[in-house]
Amino acid sequence: PVKTFSKNVVDQTLEKNVEFQGKSGLSPKIRRTANGETCEWCQAMAGTYEYPNVPKDVYRRHANCDCVVEYIDGGKHPGMKQNVWTKKWEDDEFITPQELVEKVKTKMAESKEKKDTAEQLKDIGFSSVDRKWLSQVDKELQTSSIAQLRELEDKFGVVQKGSIAVEVKKGRGGATTVQTQSSTTTILKFGRDSFSSKDTYLKLMRKDLSDGWCMSCGNDDETLCKYIITHEYGHIVQNSLIKDEMSVKMGTRADFARYYRNQIEDIARQIDPDYEPEKYTSGYIQDTKANNPGKYDYEFFAECFANSQLGEPNVLGQAMNQWLESRGYQ
Structure with a gap:
């Protein structure tokens, strides 16, 4: 019958939603209740099932089946059930008051934690925070990034x-983009492919470090978790300095970026008379110089900055620290 077919369609949609919530780390439940005089099969299927232990047959119906299939939410409506046919939400009489209180407390704590990380970024001085930061950046990486940004901001204040x-x-x-047309906003971007998982991030960073793709730094988890954000903060420092220079001097962004690199390399030669860029720069910098020379001076600065702030700085990191001191940063 049409009615049974329609209910089957609704039940199939419910099945997909339950699987999605379950795979997202929530705990949805399905309750099937037999109505009136039902067949032995329906009586056998009656019960409450929690994902992932939900049998496929719980969603199935025979002709003229009047069983009620209800979805008990594990997400936005803790302690509520939804009739999958009428779509109405109701209190779930099968949940105890204490269970409901605990579920609500958990949801509130999770919401507060998410809100806090965004607010902390704003407290540091960021003008806005993409809502995807809360859901797509690993929580431990959120914490380490905020801690490093706060430490750097205390020193440089840019x-x-x-x-x-x-x-x-x-x-x-990561990436730092400077808007130069309708807006002067700088955008600090976190790459989803690496920042969504701390394990993935560390695996990528360790490979970059062993391959010489990034400049030397400590090999411990704490230092590696700070590397990309420190590199990007280096761009923010450089952007701030260039902006100040351009307000009082003639020249383009590229002119000042090249000027800064030349100054840093002059200091490096004083530290090491046999200085050659290839001895101290990363594979990433050398690749940028060869294949994207327009970015070379900017990436040179950011990599040297990261090296100067993490672990034992090499000659270029030492030169960067001296150069920053000459600019009034201690």
């Missing part, structure tokens, strides 16, 4: 000087 937004982008690594 985030509070500008309008800098936090976003999440496709791909790996």
